[in-house]
Amino acid sequence: MRKKIANCRWFALLFLAIFACGEEEAQQAGGQGGRAGRAGRGGGAAAPVKVETVQRGDISAYILKNTTLEAERWVDVRARRAGQVIALLKEEGDPVRAGAVMARLDADAAQISVAQREISYREAKQRYEREDALFQRNLGSKQTYESAKTQFESSKAQLEQAKLDLSYTAIRAPIEGIMTLRNIEIGNMVTNNQVVASVAKFDPLLARIQVTEKDFGKITVGQIARITVEAAPEKEFTGTVKMISPVVDPESGTVKVTVEIPRTDKTLLRPGMFASVYIITETRQNTLVIPKKALVLEGEGNQVFTFETDPESGRGQAQRKRIEIGFTDSDRLEILNGLSQGEQVITVGQEGLRPGSPVRLVGEAAPPAFAGRGGQGRAGRGQMGQGEGRAGRGQMGQGEGRAGRAGRGQMGQGGQRGGGDQMGQGGQGGRGFAGGGQGGGDLTDRMKRIIERLPEVKAEYEKRVKDDPELATNMEKLRAFVAEMREKGLIPARGGRGN
Template structure:
């Protein structure tokens, strides 16, 4: 009995001693971890990568309040309210010109004078015949009163007098027609005659347009016409004046639908634009159908493309947080947010495609995420600066670097940070661009929705990239570096796989096309449930 009790006591002491040793080891490990990561930050993948090192550079926009409208968009050409041709009513030579193209005239103002000499002779001849017939008519009238002539003879004389009188009136009118006058007030848009030129009757001499107001006629599909009414506001943007916007108002709506195309003609008057707009200009017409005022607005590019519902990433305390939205109107490059955001919050607009919930982020160009700035100021500066930016060559390759072991490595893969090259380095013509490689890169990158979207956003900032092979190659280089950094942050094993792939195929170190295909395959594997080796 004593022996059994003794064995039991020894077993209990042994177990307690083992537990004590385990706790001491665990405590020591915990202290070591805290020293290596005093902020207590861990990578989102649990791999122990510090938040400061893994912060992904992004660009953000502030959620703001503003007005937004829905509209019907149509294109047309600007017209003058009135545009008439001035034609010659008689033939003759031009002896005087009073106006030139661009001259503003009033209704009835003299424009030109035709030679009237020949017509004056015709007028004198017509006057003589009329006077002769008038005297004959008076004699015939007196004789009829005395029953000296038959009524039929008197009627013949009267008709002859009326005819000669009409001829005289016509000749007098032709004299007046030698004075070419403006039929309406407006601006001379065309002068088709020269001094001394002989013109024929019904020949066009001038064109006059009344620019007040200018008009736009559009043809609205019958399904949309119920959204249009007289007095409705409209915005006008001319292709030739892309930096200016003009206002107008719907003044007329046709009461019938054109059976040939199922549209209704709508007329819009444009006021106060005569200084800039000209008849014949091509313009886009935006008819405002509904307007929301003082509502929350964000850039469209903040919306995640690959999500089935509208979602964005918020930047809160240096980390990315995905938020589902309920959206309303969309206009231009902004979209209305009905639910999910508050005024003053920051949404990620560039760089969100590679993010996940809780990943650390920072504003591109800043040294750290907002939540890490205070902590970073307390830490000693690192001995080596791993954020040093490499130079880029123009043939689509990266400069090779060497590790301590002599093995070549990629700076962006080793640090997990995207490396953004300086613009001067991008455009410096240190080597010719491989046009075949550039064409293949452009084809494959723009086949993806993310690649196409990022490229279109870059074109908006720097349109010259489209026609500059060197800058385009530098952009694709930067795009692939950022892609490698984002994927490595989500799955650190990708960076290791990249190093292994470079070891097997050294050309991959400098070949952008091989790098992109490698990353595209890894990204495809991650979306399918995990990275594929």
């Protein structure tokens, strides 16, 4: 009996040893490369970026005000008599000289009136001449003479008025300029004093701005101003301060300043355009400058990302640097501290970058992905390799592990445990993203949240997804889309979180 018990104990110990070894082998076989499934940190696809070199140049401090451009003179043309329009001689946009006929009204009635007044005038003149001759010889009464004289002068005035009314059938330009508006068509009936057209003198144009009392002392007549318009933001026009109001508006505490702008580009600059006026107050020469779009606003202080070359791999990587800013103009920044001449700052593609992030210049071929530390994801607990499974333990599900962050492999699928007499097999390892791969769900979600917050960008994104559904899932295409939108100024620059 004791011998039988001893044999049972021996078999039990042997069984436990085999079970333990089998389970360990299953875990090793099923989970091989699980830890290696996490791609090497700092790996991943290189983000496409554009760069510009830190250079020296001149930059100015200025007072910036927004306004609308005005014509130097703008006159409404009014009908000076009633009548029907029979001819239009000028169209909107045509240049006109002062006194040029722009339209004509029906003149039949006016011509008849002139003819009648001429007859009356001739009769009155003859009577006056006859009575004057008699009166000079003392053959006629003074009363008759005075009556004839009055009638003559009255008929003369009536004739002149009739001729003037006839001249009003020709609607003329009051000033030299451009016909900017026409309110009438052939066949229309117009009334006396009705506005039928407008004429403006475009050269020079005027920009009237309001400056505070604090800035008023920095401006003098003749001072240079730079002007940009929304229709051509890349172009810059030059003007001069023409007039400074002698009084301060007591309600706003501002002074009106008028800037005169020669119309050098007659096809572009027009009255009514929204314009930004920069009045230069100080200029610094031969100082370090960078494009304003390179600036990344994050946390405290101003920052930029520079394009560096990794000395070990020779590949591009981004490095964040804090900078001190001096003067700024419409598209440039003066650098007082933090950068050196010749460094390259990233101007497009900063979105989501971190210090050390792999980057490449737009147009360069993408380098091969980093190998990371392995290829297989972590497996679930496998079954015993051989032998009997433990009775009653059932099956484990094949649940996928959660997707890792950018650069980490996915968790593998769990293997099955033996149930009853079933022999277990080792679980399969899940596949990691190639080379630390696809960038991870967190960055994709963050980019899509940015797109959702910006209506114009969202509309363009949805339009492109219809044409290319892969844009919604491909990290490389999504990053290129965000970079393009940021280059167009539709997405403001924001830096990624540091390590």
